[in-house]
Amino acid sequence: MSESGPPKEPPGRGADVVWSIIGTLVAGVLAWGGIGWLLDQWLNTRFLVAVGIIVGMAGAFYLIMKRYGSG
Amino acid sequence: MRAPTLPLAQREAFHAPGIEIFEWPDIFHLEVAGVDLSINRVVLQMFFVGLLVWGLFFFAFRKPKLVPSGLQNVMETFVDFIRNQIVLEVIGRDGLRFMPYLTTLFVFVLFGNLGGIIPPILFPLNGRMALPAIMAICSLLVFISVGISSQGLAYFKNALFPPGIPWPVYILLTPIEFVSTFIVRPVTLAIRLLANMIAGHLILSVFFVATGYMLTSMNISAVFGVGALIFSVALIAFELFVAGLQAYVFTILSAVYIAGALEPEH
Numbered sequence: 001m002s003e004s005g006p007p008k009e010p011p012g013r014g015a016d017v018v019w020s021i022i023g024t025l026v027a028g029v030l031a032w033g034g035i036g037w038l039l040d041q042w043l044n045t046r047f048l049v050a051v052g053i054i055v056g057m058a059g060a061f062y063l064i065m066k067r068y069g070s071g
Numbered sequence: 072m073r074a075p076t077l078p079l080a081q082r083e084a085f086h087a088p089g090i091e092i093f094e095w096p097d098i099f100h101l102e103v104a105g106v107d108l109s110i111n112r113v114v115l116q117m118f119f120v121g122l123l124v125w126g127l128f129f130f131a132f133r134k135p136k137l138v139p140s141g142l143q144n145v146m147e148t149f150v151d152f153i154r155n156q157i158v159l160e161v162i163g164r165d166g167l168r169f170m171p172y173l174t175t176l177f178v179f180v181l182f183g184n185l186g187g188i189i190p191p192i193l194f195p196l197n198g199r200m201a202l203p204a205i206m207a208i209c210s211l212l213v214f215i216s217v218g219i220s221s222q223g224l225a226y227f228k229n230a231l232f233p234p235g236i237p238w239p240v241y242i243l244l245t246p247i248e249f250v251s252t253f254i255v256r257p258v259t260l261a262i263r264l265l266a267n268m269i270a271g272h273l274i275l276s277v278f279f280v281a282t283g284y285m286l287t288s289m290n291i292s293a294v295f296g297v298g299a300l301i302f303s304v305a306l307i308a309f310e311l312f313v314a315g316l317q318a319y320v321f322t323i324l325s326a327v328y329i330a331g332a333l334e335p336e337h
Contacts, residue, residue, distance in 0.1 A: 016161075016327040023259060027251030035246065059243040066236060 021064050028060025029053050085284050088276040093198055093269065113199055120182045120196055124175065149178055153322065161326040162333065169329055172213060176206065177322040180264065184314035187272050188307050195268040195314075200261070207261035210325040211253070218332030229335035260324060267317045271310045278303040 036052020039045070097109040131146035139147050153174045158166045183202060187195030197203050218226035231248050232241055282303050285296030 016324060019259070019324065020327075023255045024247065024251050026259075027255045028247045030255065031246040031250040032243075034250075055243065056247060059247050062240070063233065063244055063247060066233065 017068060021068065024064055025057065025060045028056035028058075028063070030056070032056025032059065085281065088273070088280055090269075090273070092272070092276055113194065113196065116186055116192060116194060116196055117183075117202065120179065120186065124178050124182055127178075150174055153177055157319075157323050157326050161323060162330040165333060166326065166330065169213075169217075169326070173322050173326055176210075176325060177318050180206065180321050181314060181318035184268060184318060185311075187268065187275070187314065188310050195272050197264050197317075198268040198272050200265055203261035203264040206264075206321070207257040210260060210328060211257040213325070214328040214332040215253075217329050221333050222335060225335070226332065230332075234335075256324075256328060260321060264317050264321050267313055271313050275303070275306055275310060278306055 032052040032055045033049055034052070036048040036050070036055075039048045039052070095111040095113055097111050098115070099110040101108045101110065127142065127146055131142040135143060150170070154167070154170060157173060157177075158170055162169065180197065183196030186192040187198070215226075218230065222229060230252050231245050233244065233248065236244065278299065282296055282299040285292040285299060287293075288296070
């Protein structure tokens, strides 16, 4: 993607990048796992929470790669 | 079983302190409209730390001198640290207007944590969820307000729809971004501090109670008690380190969140 200006990454940002990645992973599982769980309650099924967790994890990985990947 | 030869050998078996050491009875019971506003030891400690932080800053900078000495010197160390190591490093010059919030946050968290190793207090204020939770919510409200005031409602668009992604993927990513920014951030901020303080206080309590138990046991355990005593003292030094580190982490992450709200992600 086109980016405006040079990348400015202040020093000493290592720790918060790690926390942000962990946070994104947790959030992916929580968000889509939660959506799956709600759908399970609604449709009276049991497998959607598992599907949601996997989808959320995949989404979180995608987001992390987009944001912190070398690309 | 060893035959009891001394009266001391008949005393109670060792009981390790558990999570109940975080429960304090009410000193003054107060309930307003069904909301429990009772004062217990932890609340008194909170008032004390709040007053202490206020007093330290007030008296340090009441008549500031160009060449600082005494208390002003000490408090300027905190201010300098927050300014140079956190604000300028993470947010840049634009962040200097958040100095009051971040400095107060750091010093209050630090002094709350230090209560865990300073006699006769010996209780970490942030070992109860109330304070970390409230401070995390404060940081959440601060960075949301900063986002709205610097970007307008586009802040939410920028926060929830990361650029450079084909639009159908937003269905997948926007819930994740919402949870990660507005829920996981404050929750982890609070839990990180709380869990560190609970763990530290539990370890210290178990070690000191066990050390006392062994040293007074009048059998071979007393020898090990000496080693445990030395280790306990080392643990105090470790807790001192954790108290400072967690105050620093809480503050720097708040600063990172503010920095993220100031300008849209690239």
